[in-house]
Amino acid sequence: MAVKSLIINPGSTSTKLGVFEDETLLFEETLRHSTEEIAQYASIVDQKDFRKKIILDFLASKDFDVKSLNVIVGRGGMLKPIPGGTYAVTDDLLHDLEIGKQGQHASNLGGILAREIAESIGVPSYIVDPVVVDELMPIARYSGVPELPRTSVFHALNQKAVAKRYAKETGKPYDSLNLIVVHMGGGVSVGAHEKGKVIDVFNALDGDGAFSPERAGAVPTGALIKLCFSGKYSEKEIYKMAVGGGGFNAYLNTNDMRDVAKMIENGDEHAKEVREAFILQVAKDIGSMACVLKGKVDQIILTGGIAYGKDVTDAISERAGFIAPITVYPGEDELLALAQGALRVLNGEEEAQIY
Numbered sequence: 001m002a003v004k005s006l007i008i009n010p011g012s013t014s015t016k017l018g019v020f021e022d023e024t025l026l027f028e029e030t031l032r033h034s035t036e037e038i039a040q041y042a043s044i045v046d047q048k049d050f051r052k053k054i055i056l057d058f059l060a061s062k063d064f065d066v067k068s069l070n071v072i073v074g075r076g077g078m079l080k081p082i083p084g085g086t087y088a089v090t091d092d093l094l095h096d097l098e099i100g101k102q103g104q105h106a107s108n109l110g111g112i113l114a115r116e117i118a119e120s121i122g123v124p125s126y127i128v129d130p131v132v133v134d135e136l137m138p139i140a141r142y143s144g145v146p147e148l149p150r151t152s153v154f155h156a157l158n159q160k161a162v163a164k165r166y167a168k169e170t171g172k173p174y175d176s177l178n179l180i181v182v183h184m185g186g187g188v189s190v191g192a193h194e195k196g197k198v199i200d201v202f203n204a205l206d207g208d209g210a211f212s213p214e215r216a217g218a219v220p221t222g223a224l225i226k227l228c229f230s231g232k233y234s235e236k237e238i239y240k241m242a243v244g245g246g247g248f249n250a251y252l253n254t255n256d257m258r259d260v261a262k263m264i265e266n267g268d269e270h271a272k273e274v275r276e277a278f279i280l281q282v283a284k285d286i287g288s289m290a291c292v293l294k295g296k297v298d299q300i301i302l303t304g305g306i307a308y309g310k311d312v313t314d315a316i317s318e319r320a321g322f323i324a325p326i327t328v329y330p331g332e333d334e335l336l337a338l339a340q341g342a343l344r345v346l347n348g349e350e351e352a353q354i355y
Contacts, residue, residue: 003346004068006117007335008055009075010109013038015051018335019064022343028335029058044104045097048112055113071346072118073338074110076130078102081152084133084160084198085353086341089115089125093355102132126352128341129156131205135197140292152198153205154189155304161337162303162329163193177298180289180324182282182316184306185332186255188212190285192292200292202285206243210281213255213306216246217281248274257306279312283319290323297324304332 002021009016013035018028031054041047059066076087079096087093089111097108111127118125133156141149159181167174175196183189188211189204202209202217211217219242228238241250249255251274252263263271290297300320302313307330317326345352 003070003343005071005073005339005342006059006066006069006114007073007338008110008113008117009334009338010051010106010113012106015055016335017055017058018339019059019069020336020339023336023340025336027062031055031058044100044106044108045112047106048109048116051109052113052116055117066117067121069121069123071123071342072114072125073342074112074114074125074127075107075157075334075338076127076132077108077110078105079130079132079355081132081134082130082355083135083353084129084156086126086128086345086350087355088352089118089127090355093127096355107131124352126342126345128338129160131156133160133198135199136201137199140200151203151207152201153203153207154191154198154201155183155185155187155204155332156198157334157337158183158303158332159189159191159193159198161333161340162301164340165329166299166301166327178293178296180286180293180297180300182286182300182302182304183332184212184282184302184304184312186212186214188215188217188282188285188304190282190289192289194293200289202288206239209285211247211278213248213257214244214246216242216250248278257309257312261309261311275312276315279315279319283316286316286320286323295323300324300326301329302326303329305330307331 005020007018007020013033015031017031019026077097078100080101093111094115097111100108114125131153134152136152143150163179163181164174167177179193181191181193187204188209189201190209191198191201208218227233248260252260252271254260260271260275264275286300300323302316307313307328313328344350
């Protein structure tokens with residue numbers, strides 16, 4: 001029997017919805033929320049009833065019977081570090097989403113909304129591979145400063161989804177493969193997947209690795225310290241340099257690689273050099289993860305929005321293709337990835353994890 005699922009992916013000013021029958025998308029919608037609407041609520045969790053009503057009203061407008069659903073899946077939020085997988089929204093998980101165990105973020109609402117709607121119709125609710133997925137091997141946590149351990153914050157949902165897609169397409173179990181997965185979007189994360197676990201990864205949020213459209217990535221430590229104590233910038237301004245205003249934004253005043261491509265087409269040599277520097281840094285990250293996997297790499301996978309750019313993927317392949325063959329899965333279909341996570345559990349391919 002086909003599994004019908006409702007997928008809920010909340011963002012700061014929007015809620016993305018998708019309804020699937022197995023892996024077939026029946027319809028999707030991005031429900032926008034104005035700044036004024038959001039500003040009424042003191043905290044993220046206070047938005048729950050507001051967003052729930054909008055979701056149910058939208059489904060009613062489509063003449064969709066909520067009771068026909070078999071499962072509800074929400075985007076996972078800022079929970080404690082956990083291994084990858086599909087998690088049942090238990091009371092403990094719900095509690096940590098509500099309090100924001102590692103911070104307040106709109107994605108916390110995903111599991112909360114999934115649980116509430118699912119309970120009302122008597123079906124299970126899940127989250128899948130939240131950004132806090134942490135499968136690092138112990139030695140990958142060392143940074144050189146005990147107070148500053150390396151952390152696992154990355155595009156877990158898409159990295160795991162494309163890794164499992166590659167495994168399925170090649171007829172091999174994910175947990176039998178060694179893969180390097182490169183997600184290239186607003187942030188860049190490069191992960192070493194060893195036999196189904198991401199044992200090392202470059203922190204995509206505010207840590208190490210390549211610069212990206214919006215992130216500075218790794219920067220010279222001594223120079224950063226001097227900048228911090230120069231008296232010219234506040235803590236907030238320094239952080240903005242690293243997250244949001246760094247990378248391509250800092251060099252070229254754009255976070256859109258299509259704009260960068262146009263600049264290069266128009267003869268902008270600086271833009272060309274910045275893009276080449278980005279490609280070099282991503283390739284260096286791939287090389288680092290090849291060392292993590294001791295050179296035993298079955299496949300390199302390039303994914304995320306930037307992977308639509310053939311000039312970029314070809315250039316990365318030219319630098320890193322000697323390590324392993326390269327597969328390109330452009331974009332990131334988070335709604336489908338969430339639906340697939342629930343399907344794997346309901347079809348008996350894997351067990352639901354308990355938080």
